[in-house]
Structure formats: structure tokens, C-alpha cells
Amino acid sequence: MTPPAESDFVPSPCVSVCKLTADRAYCIGCLRTLEEIRGWKHMDADQKRALLADLENRQAAAAE
Incomplete structure (x- = not known):
């Protein structure tokens, strides 16, 4: 099995x-x-990455 490419790594939030x-x-x-x-x-x-973008929106909405 080939390890994922470095560009595929997305850190957990x-x-x-x-x-x-x-x-x-x-x-x-x-x-x-x-x-x-x-x-x-x-x-x-x-x-x-899509979830991370959603989380940014949630954080912004929670700050309001």
C-alpha cells in the first residue's frame, strides 16, 4: 500500500x-x-477540506 501524498494530508481540527x-x-x-x-x-x-471550510463558517456564526 502506498502512503498518501503529502498534499493529501489534512490535519484534524x-x-x-x-x-x-x-x-x-x-x-x-x-x-x-x-x-x-x-x-x-x-x-x-x-x-x-470542505468540512474545515464549514467549520470556519460555524465559528464565524457562533462569534456573532
Whole structure:
């Protein structure tokens, strides 16, 4: 099996603050849903980058 190309590496958004909101909608540390957290390892690089863009939008919306 060939290791992924360096350009395929997308770092996890996890910041080691693993606590769900009271309604269990998302993690307060990385803003991902449980489904997104579980699925991260199965996503390809493009899917991960798309999720990271969504997380930026979530963070901006939460700041308002």
C-alpha cells in the first residue's frame, strides 16, 4: 500500500477540548458533530477540506 501524498494530508481540527454542547449538537472544541468526528478518518482530503471550510463558517456564526 502506498502512503498518501503529502498534499493529501489534512490535519484534524481537534483541539483536545472534547466536550459536547448541552444539546449534544457539536463539540465545543472543534465544532464538529459526532457524525463528523467519527467520519473524519474515512473522509478523503477534499472532504476534509470542505468540512474545515464549514467549520470556519460555524465559528464565524457562533462569534456573532
